[in-house]
Amino acid sequence: xxxxxxxxxxxxxxxKEEMTVLEAAxxxxxxxxxxCHHEKLEPYTAxxxxxxxxxxxxxxxxxxxxxxxxxxxxxVRTKTEDIIKIRRTLLExxxxxxxxxxxxxxxxxxxxxxxxxxxxxxxxxxxxxxxxRYCAEVKKKSAVGFINSGVRREISFVPEIASKECWNCKxxxxxxxxxxxxxxYLFTVAQISDSPSFELESEK
Amino acid sequence: MDNDRIDQIxxxxxxxxxxxxxxxxxxxxxxxxxxKEILERVSEKLQVSLAQIQHTATFYKAFxxxxxxxxxxxxxxxxxxxxxxxxxxxxxxxxxIGIRPGQTDLDSKFTLETCNCLGRCALGPxxxxxxxxxxxxxxxxxxxVIKKYE
Amino acid sequence: xxxxxSPEELEKVRQGILSGRDPSKPSISVCAGSACxxxxxxxxxxxxxxxxxxQGLEADVDTKGAxxxxxxxxGPVVVIYPEEICYLQVKPEDVSEIVSSTIKEKKVIDxxxxxxxxxxxxxxxxxxxxxxxxxMRLVIGDNIKIDPKSIDDYLxxxxxxALGKVIRSxxxxxxxxxxSKSNLRGRSGSGxxxxxxxxxxxxxxxxxxxxxxxxxxxxxxxxxDRRLLEATPHTVLExxxxxxxxxxxxxxxxFVGDEFPQTVENARLAIKQAEExxxxxxxxxxxxxxxxxxxxxxxxxxxxxxxxxxxASMEGKIGExxxxxxxxxxxxxxxxxxxxxxxxTWVNVPLIINQGADSFxxxxxxxxTGTRVFSLTGKVNNIGxxxxxxxxxxxxxxxxxxxxxxxxxxxxALQAGGPMGGFIPENLLDLQVDYEEMKxxxxxxxxxxxxxDENTCIVDMVKYYLTxxxxxxxxxxxxxxxxxxxMLKIMNRxxxxxxxxxxLELLEILSEVQKxxxxxxxxxGASDPLRASLKHFRDxxxxxxxxxxxxxxVCKVLSTALNI
Ligand SMILES: Cc1cc2nc3c(=O)[nH]c(=O)nc-3n(C[C@H](O)[C@H](O)[C@H](O)COP(=O)(O)O)c2cc1C
Ligand code: SF4
Ligand code: FES
Numbered sequence: 041x042x043x044x045x046x047x048x049x050x051x052x053x054x055x056k057e058e059m060t061v062l063e064a065a066x067x068x069x070x071x072x073x074x075x076c077h078h079e080k081l082e083p084y085t086a087x088x089x090x091x092x093x094x095x096x097x098x099x100x101x102x103x104x105x106x107x108x109x110x111x112x113x114x115x116v117r118t119k120t121e122d123i124i125k126i127r128r129t130l131l132e133x134x135x136x137x138x139x140x141x142x143x144x145x146x147x148x149x150x151x152x153x154x155x156x157x158x159x160x161x162x163x164x165x166x167x168x169x170x171x172x173r174y175c176a177e178v179k180k181k182s183a184v185g186f187i188n189s190g191v192r193r194e195i196s197f198v199p200e201i202a203s204k205e206c207w208n209c210k211x212x213x214x215x216x217x218x219x220x221x222x223x224x225y226l227f228t229v230a231q232i233s234d235s236p237s238f239e240l241e242s243e244k
Numbered sequence: 245m246d247n248d249r250i251d252q253i254x255x256x257x258x259x260x261x262x263x264x265x266x267x268x269x270x271x272x273x274x275x276x277x278x279x280k281e282i283l284e285r286v287s288e289k290l291q292v293s294l295a296q297i298q299h300t301a302t303f304y305k306a307f308x309x310x311x312x313x314x315x316x317x318x319x320x321x322x323x324x325x326x327x328x329x330x331x332x333x334x335x336x337x338x339x340x341i342g343i344r345p346g347q348t349d350l351d352s353k354f355t356l357e358t359c360n361c362l363g364r365c366a367l368g369p370x371x372x373x374x375x376x377x378x379x380x381x382x383x384x385x386x387x388x389v390i391k392k393y394e
Numbered sequence: 395x396x397x398x399x400s401p402e403e404l405e406k407v408r409q410g411i412l413s414g415r416d417p418s419k420p421s422i423s424v425c426a427g428s429a430c431x432x433x434x435x436x437x438x439x440x441x442x443x444x445x446x447x448x449q450g451l452e453a454d455v456d457t458k459g460a461x462x463x464x465x466x467x468x469g470p471v472v473v474i475y476p477e478e479i480c481y482l483q484v485k486p487e488d489v490s491e492i493v494s495s496t497i498k499e500k501k502v503i504d505x506x507x508x509x510x511x512x513x514x515x516x517x518x519x520x521x522x523x524x525x526x527x528x529x530m531r532l533v534i535g536d537n538i539k540i541d542p543k544s545i546d547d548y549l550x551x552x553x554x555x556a557l558g559k560v561i562r563s564x565x566x567x568x569x570x571x572x573x574s575k576s577n578l579r580g581r582s583g584s585g586x587x588x589x590x591x592x593x594x595x596x597x598x599x600x601x602x603x604x605x606x607x608x609x610x611x612x613x614x615x616x617x618x619d620r621r622l623l624e625a626t627p628h629t630v631l632e633x634x635x636x637x638x639x640x641x642x643x644x645x646x647x648x649f650v651g652d653e654f655p656q657t658v659e660n661a662r663l664a665i666k667q668a669e670e671x672x673x674x675x676x677x678x679x680x681x682x683x684x685x686x687x688x689x690x691x692x693x694x695x696x697x698x699x700x701x702x703x704x705x706a707s708m709e710g711k712i713g714e715x716x717x718x719x720x721x722x723x724x725x726x727x728x729x730x731x732x733x734x735x736x737x738x739t740w741v742n743v744p745l746i747i748n749q750g751a752d753s754f755x756x757x758x759x760x761x762x763t764g765t766r767v768f769s770l771t772g773k774v775n776n777i778g779x780x781x782x783x784x785x786x787x788x789x790x791x792x793x794x795x796x797x798x799x800x801x802x803x804x805x806x807a808l809q810a811g812g813p814m815g816g817f818i819p820e821n822l823l824d825l826q827v828d829y830e831e832m833k834x835x836x837x838x839x840x841x842x843x844x845x846x847d848e849n850t851c852i853v854d855m856v857k858y859y860l861t862x863x864x865x866x867x868x869x870x871x872x873x874x875x876x877x878x879x880x881m882l883k884i885m886n887r888x889x890x891x892x893x894x895x896x897x898l899e900l901l902e903i904l905s906e907v908q909k910x911x912x913x914x915x916x917x918x919g920a921s922d923p924l925r926a927s928l929k930h931f932r933d934x935x936x937x938x939x940x941x942x943x944x945x946x947x948v949c950k951v952l953s954t955a956l957n958i
Binding site for chain 3 (some may be wrong): 262
């Protein structure tokens with residue numbers, strides 16, 4: 041297995057060649073904020089919070105640390121002024137959905153985010169996709185998925201599957217950075233128990 | 245549409261999960277919309293999760309999850325039609341028949357759709373109903389056109 | 395038709411077709427493009443057929459539904475050969491007179507001719523009409539002579555001769571060299587050199603290799619790519635076949651939506667005909683080159699035009715773009731080497747092979763060679779499909795070809811590049827159609843040009859594009875999805891008279907973050923029209939916000955603003 045050497049925030053870091061910049065940074069004790077990342081899941085690159093500046097073969101660009109493969113002699117800067125501005129605005133956008141999320145709150149101060157910058161939204165979901173991907177990739181059940189596109193995109197349980205699988209699992213609840221998932225689940229359960237043809241697994 | 249026909253279409257695509265979109269398009273071409281039972285059958289036969297099918301059927305713009313009305317109204321909302329006043333036409337038609345784009349009214353009389361460019365910009369704003377093009381529509385003219393349909 | 399087994403036999407077949415056709419025989423071409431059909435072309439064709447039968451002229455006169463020549467504004471368009479008399483806005487009632495006087499007595503009917511609104515002069519021939527005069531119609535010029543459903547018509551104007559030449563006398567490397575030398579660049583607006591892309595794919599190790607013709611054209615208000623496929627499907631195929639030969643691909647796809655049924659029908663028929671003639675299938679023109687091309691119907695959605703989204707959707711997945719760490723020419727469709735080019739890129743290939751790269755690259759500017767086909771629409775007098783040499787100014791396109799602004803209104807701006815493009819105000823109209831020039835001005839070279847006049851509200855137009863993208867993006871990443879959501883909220887506020895101080899600054903921050911943080915080019919470009927409008931038309935925003943006034947009189951409290 042090859043090893044590459046790169047520089048992250050002026051620190052020389054050795055990493056295995058199949059690592060991502062995020063993994064390399066973590067191994068060197070350098071903190072990069074993430075929301076949609078999870079070790080057990082494929083990189084998703086949706087929240088964009090982990091954006092860093094990478095310089096490789098003379099080219100400088102912004103990329104998500106959670107997906108960017110390490111390269112020999114790569115230079116990474118994790119906290120430039122531009123990056124701070126990006127993270128601040130991204131946090132503010134997410135706070136419009138979930139102003140009370142503990143995970144978001146933890147970052148608010150560091151990036152000087154204003155939770156009232158944007159109008160509040162009805163849905164708590166910040167679309168990190170952790171629940172959807174965990175259920176599909178790890179549990180192989182796909183009881184919850186996304187529907188729609190663009191600004192209409194949201195998570196949605198599949199009642200038939202949720203009624204069989206979720207009661208005894210609920211592992212995704214802990215992954216959700218907001219309260220959106222539990223709300224959606226409770227809503228689904230209410231729907232299912234309304235319809236007489238369904239019997240909840242738990243009640244059997 | 246019965247299960248045999250669904251299976252035929254699926255077989256034509258070798259039952260490959262990767263043909264999901266083509267299978268759904270073909271089913272919809274015959275059935276005009278995608279009821280839940282059909283989606284369940286497709287999920288089972290293609291071995292694609294229902295969650296994935298739900299997403300597919302709502303992500304791609306071609307799919308329709310509600311039945312069609314007797315008359316399908318397409319109003320072009322391409323940029324050219326837009327700058328020539330399509331929004332006024334859409335507003336008027338919406339008010340007249342009481343539904344928004346993508347919906348079918350309760351009597352199943354009309355389905356309203358907007359589209360991105362019908363390629364007839366010279367005739368805009370354009371309404372197409374059952375293959376007939378109504379050109380250079382003003383809101384008032386649009387009202388008259390729609391009223392003719394029963 | 396038996397398969398043609400060699401380039402030499404192809405020339406014989408062509409001669410056979412030509413010798414069966416008498417160039418002096420009267421022939422009536424009626425545009426059967428979607429726009430003319432919508433204004434009654436089918437009825438006109440039927441009337442001609444009936445009238446000719448009635449007058450017993452069936453053996454003496456040909457009638458055909460032809461490909462779109464571009465002048466949609468005055469459709470249905472009719473051209474009478476051999477004199478090339480051009481009649482506009484022809485109705486079924488005009489038909490018997492046309493047959494009696496023009497066909498039989500060779501008399502021109504004045505009232506059906508084009509009249510120049512400024513001089514009052516009449517134009518008898520297509521080429522006399524100002525709309526066509528300044529165009530350079532290398533790609534679309536033959537459309538009106540060809541029934542898109544007839545491969546023989548295409549052969550009669552020299553079709554597939556470039557393929558014959560390639561099979562007869564060129565190696566794949568020579569083809570790539572020729573395309574590179576011509577400096578053909580991606581017509582989607584990317585401007586990426588086609589030859590370079592082809593070469594990377596050819597050199598890539600994976601097998602099989604694929605090519606895709608991107609005819610998605612999801613831009614609202616653009617129709618040039620799909621109209622071209624509809625009008626001249628064999629040119630597209632010929633370009634793709636030559637491309638596959640050069641790249642070493644055995645499978646090609648045309649990625650297109652089915653909201654224009656004519657387009658798909660013509661493309662499918664053309665593939666079938668090309669297979670029958672031996673231009674597709676096994677041992678093409680007797681060589682050892684095999685190829686299949688299929689039409690892939692896309693599921694709909696603007697984002698599908700983006701390459702990684704397009705390929706994901708062709709694999710049956712959700713069409714979400716992904717961050718690319720490999721080139722599609724190494725890992726594209728099904729993780730195999732793939733060349734994706736815009737339809738108009740492919741269409742130029744036969745031309746380059748026939749003319750030679752040297753002559754092709756003399757057209758246009760140094761860096762942008764050849765011509766470009768646009769759909770010209772909006773508040774302009776001559777709406778239609780136009781083909782211009784690179785290097786032409788947008789002023790010429792709007793005022794000379796487009797005939798200026800409808801109803802003598804004042805020009806305000808030209809929108810170019812669609813939802814990820816920008817605006818060209820009056821003082822920049824001398825900008826040239828050129829990749830570099832346009833890029834410098836913050837514009838992309840999309841297929842649509844839309845003219846806005848003094849009665850068009852730019853703020854409303856930007857809101858329109860943002861609404862479009864808010865629906866049509868994939869919705870995966872935060873800066874694009876939530877950025878658009880909040881930009882749109884602010885825009886709704888502004889156009890409904892509730893704009894606040896600081897709104898423009900907020901829009902600017904959002905657009906800046908979106909540009910640098912979004913996952914794909916859709917999000918990265920989503921605020922380009924906004925940014926361009928803030929640069930050129932800031933005063934319109936200020937009027938909305940500070941004076942609660944829409945200078946163009948467009949914005950009312952709109953009930954249909956996207957509710958989010
Ligand atoms: C959101 C988005 C939409 C696009 N839509 C189209 C399209 O409709 N047609 C097209 O040819 N290219 C489109 N493109 C560009 C393609 O991704 C790709 O670059 C192009 O097809 C390459 O062709 P070319 O090199 O011949 O220009 C789009 C890109 C983005 C980001
Ligand atoms: S930028 Fe928009 S379209 Fe592109 S991946 Fe992100 S959400 Fe999807
Ligand atoms: S953690 Fe990298 S994009 Fe979300």
